[in-house]
Amino acid sequence: MGKPSKTKTTPIPKVAAGLGSLKSVAYHIWEETYVGRGVKTLFKLNQPRGFDCPSCAWPDPDAKDVSKIGEYCENGAKAVAWEATNRKAGPDFFKQYSVAELFEKSDHWLEKQGRLTHPMVLQKGDSHYRPISWEEAFDLLARQLNGLDHPDQALFYTSGRTSNEAAFLYQCFVRQFGTNNLPDCSNMCHEASGKALKETVGIGKASVTLEDIPKAELLMIIGQNPGTNAPRMLTSLQQLKKNGGKIIAVNPLPEAGFMGFRHPQKPWEWIGKGTPIQDLYLQVAINGDLPLLKALLKILLEEDEDAHGQLLDHDFIAQNTEGFPELKQHLKALSLDDLITASGVSEEKLREAAWMIRDRKKVIIAWAMGVTQHRNAEDTIREIVNLLLVKGAIGIPGAGTLPVRGHSNVQGDRTMGICEKMPKAFLDKLGEVFSFEPPRKPGVGAVGAVQAMLKGEAKVFFGMGGNFAMAAPDTSKVFEALRSCELTAYVSTKLNRGHLVHGKTALILPCLGRTERDETENGAQFVSTEDTAGRIRMSQGDLPPASEHLKSEVAIVCSVAKTTLGSKSSTDWQALGANYDLVRQKIEAVIPGFENYNGRVRIPGGFYLPNCAREGRFETDSGKAKITVNPLPQRDSNAGEFVLMTVRSHDQFNTTVYGLNDRYRNISNTREVVMMHETDIEKIGAQPGDKVRITSYFKNEQRILENFKAVSYDIAPGCVAVYFPEGNVLVALDNKSGESHCPASKYVDVTIEKMG
Ligand SMILES: Nc1nc2c(c(=O)[nH]1)N[C@H]1C(S)=C(S)[C@@H](COP(=O)(O)OP(=O)(O)OC[C@H]3O[C@@H](n4cnc5c(=O)[nH]c(N)nc54)[C@H](O)[C@@H]3O)O[C@H]1N2
Ligand SMILES: Nc1nc2c(c(=O)[nH]1)N[C@H]1C(S)=C(S)[C@@H](COP(=O)(O)OP(=O)(O)OC[C@H]3O[C@@H](n4cnc5c(=O)[nH]c(N)nc54)[C@H](O)[C@@H]3O)O[C@H]1N2
Ligand SMILES: [Mo]
Numbered sequence: 001m002g003k004p005s006k007t008k009t010t011p012i013p014k015v016a017a018g019l020g021s022l023k024s025v026a027y028h029i030w031e032e033t034y035v036g037r038g039v040k041t042l043f044k045l046n047q048p049r050g051f052d053c054p055s056c057a058w059p060d061p062d063a064k065d066v067s068k069i070g071e072y073c074e075n076g077a078k079a080v081a082w083e084a085t086n087r088k089a090g091p092d093f094f095k096q097y098s099v100a101e102l103f104e105k106s107d108h109w110l111e112k113q114g115r116l117t118h119p120m121v122l123q124k125g126d127s128h129y130r131p132i133s134w135e136e137a138f139d140l141l142a143r144q145l146n147g148l149d150h151p152d153q154a155l156f157y158t159s160g161r162t163s164n165e166a167a168f169l170y171q172c173f174v175r176q177f178g179t180n181n182l183p184d185c186s187n188m189c190h191e192a193s194g195k196a197l198k199e200t201v202g203i204g205k206a207s208v209t210l211e212d213i214p215k216a217e218l219l220m221i222i223g224q225n226p227g228t229n230a231p232r233m234l235t236s237l238q239q240l241k242k243n244g245g246k247i248i249a250v251n252p253l254p255e256a257g258f259m260g261f262r263h264p265q266k267p268w269e270w271i272g273k274g275t276p277i278q279d280l281y282l283q284v285a286i287n288g289d290l291p292l293l294k295a296l297l298k299i300l301l302e303e304d305e306d307a308h309g310q311l312l313d314h315d316f317i318a319q320n321t322e323g324f325p326e327l328k329q330h331l332k333a334l335s336l337d338d339l340i341t342a343s344g345v346s347e348e349k350l351r352e353a354a355w356m357i358r359d360r361k362k363v364i365i366a367w368a369m370g371v372t373q374h375r376n377a378e379d380t381i382r383e384i385v386n387l388l389l390v391k392g393a394i395g396i397p398g399a400g401t402l403p404v405r406g407h408s409n410v411q412g413d414r415t416m417g418i419c420e421k422m423p424k425a426f427l428d429k430l431g432e433v434f435s436f437e438p439p440r441k442p443g444v445g446a447v448g449a450v451q452a453m454l455k456g457e458a459k460v461f462f463g464m465g466g467n468f469a470m471a472a473p474d475t476s477k478v479f480e481a482l483r484s485c486e487l488t489a490y491v492s493t494k495l496n497r498g499h500l501v502h503g504k505t506a507l508i509l510p511c512l513g514r515t516e517r518d519e520t521e522n523g524a525q526f527v528s529t530e531d532t533a534g535r536i537r538m539s540q541g542d543l544p545p546a547s548e549h550l551k552s553e554v555a556i557v558c559s560v561a562k563t564t565l566g567s568k569s570s571t572d573w574q575a576l577g578a579n580y581d582l583v584r585q586k587i588e589a590v591i592p593g594f595e596n597y598n599g600r601v602r603i604p605g606g607f608y609l610p611n612c613a614r615e616g617r618f619e620t621d622s623g624k625a626k627i628t629v630n631p632l633p634q635r636d637s638n639a640g641e642f643v644l645m646t647v648r649s650h651d652q653f654n655t656t657v658y659g660l661n662d663r664y665r666n667i668s669n670t671r672e673v674v675m676m677h678e679t680d681i682e683k684i685g686a687q688p689g690d691k692v693r694i695t696s697y698f699k700n701e702q703r704i705l706e707n708f709k710a711v712s713y714d715i716a717p718g719c720v721a722v723y724f725p726e727g728n729v730l731v732a733l734d735n736k737s738g739e740s741h742c743p744a745s746k747y748v749d750v751t752i753e754k755m756g
Helices: 018-033 036-042 074-083 091-096 099-103 107-112 134-146 164-177 191-201 210-215 233-242 289-306 314-320 324-333 336-343 347-358 377-390 410-415 424-434 446-454 475-483 553-568 573-578 580-590 678-683 726-730
Strands: 120-122 154-158 218-222 246-250 280-282 363-367 400-403 460-464 487-492 505-510 527-530 535-539 642-647 673-676 691-698 701-712 719-723 748-754
Touching: 120 134, 134 460, 134 487, 134 505, 134 553, 154 164, 154 446, 164 410, 164 424, 164 460, 164 527, 164 553, 164 573, 164 580, 191 377, 191 400, 210 233, 218 347, 233 246, 246 347, 280 347, 289 324, 289 336, 289 347, 289 377, 314 377, 324 377, 336 347, 363 377, 377 400, 410 527, 424 580, 446 475, 475 726, 553 573, 573 580, 642 726, 673 678, 678 701, 701 726, 719 726, 726 748
Parallel strands: 154 460, 218 246, 218 363, 246 280, 363 400, 460 487, 487 505, 642 719, 673 701
Antiparallel strands: 120 505, 527 535, 642 748, 673 719, 691 701, 691 748
């Protein structure tokens, strides 16, 4: 080793949004649309009569609270500019570049080529995609699907932008075709939240609405980066702060969004420090959340005993829950010191957090991927529920669970039946309304889909949106899996790697985006979505379609269904595809909570679906909320010396990379970096800026990522971070949560060495 290195830690901006956001928005709109189209569209964003923002699932404010220019944020505006772009990738483009040439380009470059304009086909052995008519495309698809030995040999993936109407018809088609193979992005996202919440409080969704947040006295944000991934949440947090509420952030990274916020639509806030968001920051070790929550509970229980039961809500516990005595016993047996060490947070800070919780009744806990993408995700989420239940902080205004969903309609897709194992009641009703016998054997989720392709059990991969090739874990295995298919087909708005890592035959079916007008022979149609708080709202685009050859997702599903199922289906697919009110009538007939769907969806602001936990009822098997005992995670004995997480930069939407800067982390011009604590960089004998090799370990397998630049960063020691999707090459397919099989893309054991 050379002489001790002097490291420089990357300074993190102390404030989010503000003028920087506006500059960035202006740049992206200019870049993509040369102003006119982009600005006009922004005015329609999240308006009661506009379209739902295609970026995140954060709820829109009530109609009365929306300003004339709607509500948007920097990243919502980027998503709109990205879709409303004037650039096009049509037949000439595909003639110019072979698939092999396109494969060599970066993901950023691929999407940058603009909107897909024509249906395209890559025939067996061809080097280039060629245009194909819609009729021929549907026939080809139907031939392939009907030629399979069994419907389970087909996989039907969904990404979370698909509207309720398209998603409902899609799953109905897939089940009439004869399979439950409906993997979706939720399998890699909030699957664990749905499972753990359903089991403990009776509903797998948030129990709070947007209106609850400013009413909370304390909000804990665990494993979420709202400044980047749900920027409009900062407006709610700012309101909470103005009302005297407190915020605790639990994160291995001190994210800029927690430090200060300047509202991008309130110019008087553009200068100055902005509203400080977090009152207490707990720099937890990666996956130190479960011991941290247990330590908080242990301190609270001890203090409650000292105070003769005056601190916790024992009436609520007695009336509404079961399992409290077992939890008490379990926590008594654990050593506080051990829990504190495992959490990575100091005792002083932990006690401060416990006191903040102790002294407040209305507590909301929000979480996202930092909690769900772990092997023990369900355990951590159940522990979050424990904390809320002992406080009686659920089912009252200003308190409850807040899993913050990702994709703008990922929650709606689940409600519509996009799931490999829907409950019996749903399947019974679907069969009754559409006069068929739905398959009962559960299908495969995202990880199961890759395994099925690798084993040769699945031969057709159909993607309703998304970019499965890059989003799924274990990139080289996913590529191998997709390449083994007879057919890969995607309904897409833009070119991505999924179109280039293809089966023997491949199809691209280009669709309308959310910003665009959707007209059928019955006139202008609209769709609807469900936000993270369970509110259903209409969404209607206004822009002329990027190409006259585009079809809506609804129309594509109906044509695929009609051509593939033929006389086997008694459903009038053509009528449904031409009039979305008819689709909503069917949804109403199948799914509880959608009474008078067509009436209520037209009310500005939409309507909330019923939510038992919000109403203080716990629809579990016993009728009580469950306080649970969850085991502590064990670290593998052969694990590497660091734990790696994959995170999003400020300049991407999942696999869509808008640019190479991460403004909120002061990292620019590259994504090939690994964020490390300065002492860890020293430990491996490197200096900031040195190129390193990252090796991940899972069971007896190793995976390698090379030539990444070490960046000195204020991250919990022993923890390192790279960007998603680049980091997916390191995530083993079997590295997933025990119960819901969500890839543990925030927990990868690695070693890091300086490259020669
Ligand atoms: N602009 C933009 N918006 C988006 C997206 C996007 O890519 N771009 N994606 C959308 C989607 S699909 C989703 S699911 C959401 C994702 O939203 P987030 O969940 O905020 O996304 P990530 O970047 O994965 O960040 C996870 C956060 O968890 C922290 N973290 C990682 N491991 C741990 C841990 O073990 N414990 C704790 N306490 N924290 C941890 C990371 O430091 C990071 O701050 O955002 C949605 N919105
Ligand atoms: N390592 C690692 N892996 C992860 C994650 C992580 O944090 N780390 N996060 C996971 C999470 S939370 C998620 S949700 C998944 C995301 O997985 P996906 O949802 O599959 O990925 P996206 O990048 O959102 O999909 C982008 C593509 O969607 C298409 N698209 C965009 N808009 C539309 C539309 O309106 N209609 C249609 N039909 N297509 C459209 C475009 O062609 C675009 O290329 O990735 C997961 N993978
Ligand atoms: Mo997600």
